[in-house]
Amino acid sequence: xxxxxxxxxxxxxxxxLPAVADxxxxxDSTTARVPALSVTSSFAPERWIPADSPIALxxxxxxxxxxxxxxxxxGSTDVTxxxxxxxxxxxxxxxxxxxxxxxxxxxxxxxxxRRWTEVARLAIKVLTPAGFSAASAKxxxxxxxxxxxxxxxxxxxxxxxxxxxxxxxxxxxxxxxxERDGWRFQTTSNYVGASRRQEALRYGDRHDRAPKIDxxxxxxxxxxxxxxxxxxxxxxxTNRHLINSFASRGVEARVGGTRASVTVSALxxxxxxxxxxxTGLENGDHRVQSGTLNLELVPSRPGAIHLDATLxxxxxxxxxxxxxxxxxxAERSTGAGVQFSAATPSQRxxxxxxxxxxxxxxxxxxxxxTGDTTVVPVREERRGAYYVEANAGLLQNASVGGLFxxxxxxxxxxxxxxxxxxxxxxxxxxxxxxxTYEIAGNVGVVNLQLSHNRxxxxxxxxxxxxxxxxxxxxxxxxxxxxxxxxxxxxxxFLPAVNYGLNRVHQFGAGIPxxxxxxxxxxxxxxxxxxxxxxxxxIGRWRLQYRYNQNIQDNRQAGRERADFFGVSNAISVDVSVxxxxxxxxxxxSEHQTSRETSQTNRTRHAGGTxxxxxTALTTITSLASINVTRDDPLTSDVTSTEQRLELAQGxxxxxxxxxxxxxxxxxxxxxxxxxxxxxxxxxxxxxxxERAGWTLTSGMSLRLY
Amino acid sequence: MSFxxxxxxxxxxxxxxxxxVSAQVRVNPTGVNVNTQGATTVFLTYxxxxxxxxxxxxxxxxxxxxxxxxxxxxNPATIFGQLPIRYNQSQLSSGVLSDVMSIPPSVSRRAYQDxxxxxxxxxxxVRRFVSTAGGPDExxxxxxxxxx
Numbered sequence: 001x002x003x004x005x006x007x008x009x010x011x012x013x014x015x016x017l018p019a020v021a022d023x024x025x026x027x028d029s030t031t032a033r034v035p036a037l038s039v040t041s042s043f044a045p046e047r048w049i050p051a052d053s054p055i056a057l058x059x060x061x062x063x064x065x066x067x068x069x070x071x072x073x074x075g076s077t078d079v080t081x082x083x084x085x086x087x088x089x090x091x092x093x094x095x096x097x098x099x100x101x102x103x104x105x106x107x108x109x110x111x112x113x114r115r116w117t118e119v120a121r122l123a124i125k126v127l128t129p130a131g132f133s134a135a136s137a138k139x140x141x142x143x144x145x146x147x148x149x150x151x152x153x154x155x156x157x158x159x160x161x162x163x164x165x166x167x168x169x170x171x172x173x174x175x176x177x178x179e180r181d182g183w184r185f186q187t188t189s190n191y192v193g194a195s196r197r198q199e200a201l202r203y204g205d206r207h208d209r210a211p212k213i214d215x216x217x218x219x220x221x222x223x224x225x226x227x228x229x230x231x232x233x234x235x236x237x238t239n240r241h242l243i244n245s246f247a248s249r250g251v252e253a254r255v256g257g258t259r260a261s262v263t264v265s266a267l268x269x270x271x272x273x274x275x276x277x278x279t280g281l282e283n284g285d286h287r288v289q290s291g292t293l294n295l296e297l298v299p300s301r302p303g304a305i306h307l308d309a310t311l312x313x314x315x316x317x318x319x320x321x322x323x324x325x326x327x328x329x330a331e332r333s334t335g336a337g338v339q340f341s342a343a344t345p346s347q348r349x350x351x352x353x354x355x356x357x358x359x360x361x362x363x364x365x366x367x368x369x370t371g372d373t374t375v376v377p378v379r380e381e382r383r384g385a386y387y388v389e390a391n392a393g394l395l396q397n398a399s400v401g402g403l404f405x406x407x408x409x410x411x412x413x414x415x416x417x418x419x420x421x422x423x424x425x426x427x428x429x430x431x432x433x434x435x436t437y438e439i440a441g442n443v444g445v446v447n448l449q450l451s452h453n454r455x456x457x458x459x460x461x462x463x464x465x466x467x468x469x470x471x472x473x474x475x476x477x478x479x480x481x482x483x484x485x486x487x488x489x490x491x492x493f494l495p496a497v498n499y500g501l502n503r504v505h506q507f508g509a510g511i512p513x514x515x516x517x518x519x520x521x522x523x524x525x526x527x528x529x530x531x532x533x534x535x536x537x538i539g540r541w542r543l544q545y546r547y548n549q550n551i552q553d554n555r556q557a558g559r560e561r562a563d564f565f566g567v568s569n570a571i572s573v574d575v576s577v578x579x580x581x582x583x584x585x586x587x588x589s590e591h592q593t594s595r596e597t598s599q600t601n602r603t604r605h606a607g608g609t610x611x612x613x614x615t616a617l618t619t620i621t622s623l624a625s626i627n628v629t630r631d632d633p634l635t636s637d638v639t640s641t642e643q644r645l646e647l648a649q650g651x652x653x654x655x656x657x658x659x660x661x662x663x664x665x666x667x668x669x670x671x672x673x674x675x676x677x678x679x680x681x682x683x684x685x686x687x688x689x690e691r692a693g694w695t696l697t698s699g700m701s702l703r704l705y
Numbered sequence: 706m707s708f709x710x711x712x713x714x715x716x717x718x719x720x721x722x723x724x725x726v727s728a729q730v731r732v733n734p735t736g737v738n739v740n741t742q743g744a745t746t747v748f749l750t751y752x753x754x755x756x757x758x759x760x761x762x763x764x765x766x767x768x769x770x771x772x773x774x775x776x777x778x779x780n781p782a783t784i785f786g787q788l789p790i791r792y793n794q795s796q797l798s799s800g801v802l803s804d805v806m807s808i809p810p811s812v813s814r815r816a817y818q819d820x821x822x823x824x825x826x827x828x829x830x831v832r833r834f835v836s837t838a839g840g841p842d843e844x845x846x847x848x849x850x851x852x853x
Binding site: 379521 | 736766786791810819
């Protein structure tokens with residue numbers, strides 16, 4: 001029986017095994033016969049298509065039953081249901097739902113009951129409904145309020161006008177970008193507004209005619225490849241002596257890349273805001289034009305050898321910028337200049353230089369200056385200017401006796417600007433030659449800076465004009481004492497110290513001939529300024545001590561006693577009592593003595609602050625200080641005090657962790673000031689005056705978006 | 706000289722030079738160092754004004770007697786310019802005139818070029834005062850020395 005059972009098993013295995021093997025072979029052969037599924041599209045990945053254009057996806061073969069169905073995602077949106085399937089072709093009409101604008105991906109999956117299998121990932125570029133490949137607009141707006149809710153005053157404290165007020169300010173802007181067919185158009189505009197006309201942007205220029213909401217600045221920029229054209233507020237020029245970062249409203253065109261570029265510009269002669277003179281090019285007599293050629297001779301290493309050449313032509317009327325108070329003329333200048341710079345790959349050695357020539361004149365276009373009289377004409381001048389600079393890293397992390405790491409850097413600069421050299425688009429100190437020597441470095445933890453600057457004017461040695469010479473030397477040393485003494489235990493009790501000396505000697509070369517100078521008109525003065533400080537950081541405590549001494553030694557004939565000597569000492573202590581509570585104190589004492597009048601003015605100051613942040617958005621600050629000033633002959637004694645208490649509360653309006661929403665801040669501030677002034681307090685006839693006042697002010701700032 | 710002669714000389718002098726020295730307008734400072742290559746601003750104070758108001762102010766390279774007016778006025782052949790109204794910030798109060806002399810760079814430029822030609826480097830800021838009481842005009846000069 002046993003042998004019969006084993007025979008049946010053997011026969012069964014012998015029959016079934018080949019069948020199972022055949023079945024397995026049959027399945028493999030079926031899979032091999034079905035080629036891999038692939039997808040092609042009706043759109044090219046590099047071409048932009050309209051948002052409403054139909055697209056089609058072509059499958060390489062019908063899906064097998066195991067593969068299930070097809071799913072299509074554009075970006076992160078499942079749009080399968082919007083496709084119409086016809087055989088192996090999927091069509092998207094996009095009439096019902098436009099294709100998403102911008103660059104995204106079409107991803108095709110096969111989906112069965114078990115999983116999604118990615119079959120193809122196709123790039124797609126879709127234009128905006130307006131036909132741009134990219135379009136964005138980013139507005140910004142914020143409002144702020146400041147006001148005085150109440151006030152009180154007594155004594156000689158002047159009455160504020162008005163006693164209470166609420167002012168509202170506004171600032172807004174809009175940035176847009178549009179791209180199409182390789183063109184990019186960008187705009188930026190900013191606006192400011194004020195409820196009170198005296199706060200208006202152009203009040204200083206137009207007074208009661210100043211608009212309360214005004215255009216602050218704008219730029220319209222059109223780019224294509226390496227070329228760009230800008231209109232609005234632009235900045236022109238990099239030549240130190242011809243036109244250097246001249247910012248105004250106008251137009252600028254640029255073409256070129258890393259190796260070479262050309263920039264040309266035409267700008268209004270002074271800064272303008274508002275809607276008037278929108279292009280900045282309305283007045284040809286008040287305009288600056290320039291052109292610059294930039295060359296990088298080693299494009300693979302920008303800055304290795306750089307050359308630039310600049311041409312500039314400009315004309316100015318005696319007009320200042322809208323907020324500028326300056327003494328200006330009618331001017332015209334034409335000039336040219338070249339500059340170069342070079343650096344080693346490690347930047348250890350750098351040199352730079354430039355040479356400029358300018359032709360300058362004052363045209364007779366300032367009727368206020370010339371009036372109806374005959375004025376001596378200004379002769380046109382053609383003058384030059386140059387500069388050279390060298391910067392060398394003499395030592396870089398060099399070891400000194402195996403003890404210290406040392407770095408030393410040396411700089412030399414020379415600049416000469418001829419007498420009468422002037423351009424309309426760069427501020428220069430004419431009729432001056434100056435040399436500057438600097439050495440900066442460290443020996444271990446000790447940092448050291450030395451510099452010496454010397455210049456003189458009257459380069460043409462005109463006998464009737466005073467020649468002035470100037471010598472300025474500075475020394476600055478700083479070091480952490482713990483590091484210097486190599487102390488680690490209790491190192492925080494040793495301060496970081498620094499000391500500086502600044503010495504300036506300015507003097508005339510002599511008494512000019514054929515002039516109305518006398519010896520008493522020729523300056524000769526030496527100023528010394530010493531400053532030293534020590535700072536500690538001990539746990540939550542920060543302490544600082546500062547010492548300052550100044551000596552003004554007047555050596556001018558007849559003014560030998562017009563000297564001053566002053567000393568000040570100051571300490572400050574800050575401690576973070578808790579993570580949300582800070583306390584600070586500062587005190588100082590200084591005196592200034594006039595040798596000529598034998599008078600010494602003394603000032604003492606003490607003050608403290610408390611800062612408490614009970615919540616992340618709430619800050620309460622209080623401040624109190626007292627100032628006492630008196631002079632040694634005791635002709636006056638002035639005491640003034642100040643107390644302030646402020647609550648600042650931030651708030652969020654719909655703000656999300658991702659940065660959306662609105663953030664604002666509100667504050668309420670109480671301030672109290674008082675003062676007592678004694679005149680001749682030590683004499684039999686004295687007087688005392690007092691003043692006191694308090695205010696309750698509020699404010700709010702809110703960034704809308 | 707007899708007493709009669711003294712009286713006669715005094716009367717003649719009074720008629721020829723009708724200047725009341727004690728009534729002259731004074732200015733402080735009387736001279737300043739100015740920038741040769743740029744603008745200069747100086748605060749000036751005029752005192753001793755008696756029924757007089759300031760009119761215009763000129764810069765010039767040389768002075769000539771202002772007779773029959775008082776003081777010295779600008780030589781018309783050496784005018785460097787007049788104070789532009791945009792820079793006129795003078796304020797008259799209680800017989801004292803506070804004036805801000807803002808010298809445009811072009812005026813200093815004219816003075817420098819004048820000095821280059823060998824003339825004196827100094828030039829003058831001359832203010833004219835007119836009497837509201839019928840008195841003569843008075844010119845007051847401040848010396849500007851090219852210094853830096």
